[in-house]
Amino acid sequence: MDARSTLRQSMRKKRRTLTSKQQAIAALKLLVEIKKLPLIHQSKHIALYLPNDGELDPTPIVQWCWTMKKNVYLPVLHPLSHNRLWFVKYTKHTPMTRNIYGILEPKAPYRFIRPAKMLDTVLLPLVAFDNKGGRLGMGGGYYDRTFSFIKQFNAQKPRLIGLAHHLQEVEKLPIESWDVPLTAVVTDHGYY
Ligand SMILES: Nc1ncnc2c1ncn2[C@@H]1O[C@H](COP(=O)(O)OP(=O)(O)OP(=O)(O)O)[C@@H](O)[C@H]1O
Numbered sequence: 001m002d003a004r005s006t007l008r009q010s011m012r013k014k015r016r017t018l019t020s021k022q023q024a025i026a027a028l029k030l031l032v033e034i035k036k037l038p039l040i041h042q043s044k045h046i047a048l049y050l051p052n053d054g055e056l057d058p059t060p061i062v063q064w065c066w067t068m069k070k071n072v073y074l075p076v077l078h079p080l081s082h083n084r085l086w087f088v089k090y091t092k093h094t095p096m097t098r099n100i101y102g103i104l105e106p107k108a109p110y111r112f113i114r115p116a117k118m119l120d121t122v123l124l125p126l127v128a129f130d131n132k133g134g135r136l137g138m139g140g141g142y143y144d145r146t147f148s149f150i151k152q153f154n155a156q157k158p159r160l161i162g163l164a165h166h167l168q169e170v171e172k173l174p175i176e177s178w179d180v181p182l183t184a185v186v187t188d189h190g191y192y
């Protein structure tokens with residue numbers, strides 16, 4: 001196994017050991033940290049995710065965004081394009097369905113899709129991060145493929161902000177040419 005898969009395995013195991021109480025506290029602390037970012041207050045279209053596999057839970061942020069009248073989007077596996085994501089508007093009334101990974105995603109008509117380029121900020125999950133904006137995901141390359149245009153065209157939007165438990169930080173990640181760099185990482189302990 002290479003360095004990336006070994007690290008993925010150990011980090012996923014580590015975050016899965018967090019109890020539901022620890023997860024709930026971390027999720028509330030995350031909201032406090034997120035609200036400190038001017039970038040979030042300036043954003044009208046924010047994509048995030050529903051937690052899986054011990055990921056830091058952004059659902060308190062969903063509630064806050066709704067209260068603030070911001071548009072919230074969730075990733076959906078693209079039905080045609082290999083290992084890419086679509087972003088679909090998420091409200092309290094959105095019908096949900098489970099994808100092939102067992103993760104809940106909106107089951108909404110195509111008119112609720114917002115192109116990745118038209119999102120202001122994307123809060124994305126990760127398995128491990130370093131303090132240089134390096135991100136290791138679950139290994140599917142979904143976020144890397146979907147946002148490759150940012151690197152390719154030096155696009156200013158969307159801003160990619162990784163969310164993670166502080167214990168997911170590593171000294172230095174083995175980064176590949178296709179990995180999209182993060183603008184910031186926000187944990188339950190603070191902002192990088
Ligand atoms: N822009 C791209 N075009 C084509 N293939 C890509 C692109 N980005 C990544 N890949 C491929 O996807 C695979 C997985 O990438 P990687 O290991 O970086 O996943 P990850 O960042 O952990 O996953 P994710 O983005 O889903 O969180 C690699 O084999 C890589 O070659």
Ligand SMILES: [Mg+2]
Pocket residue numbers: 135136137141144178179180
């Ligand atoms: Mg990657």
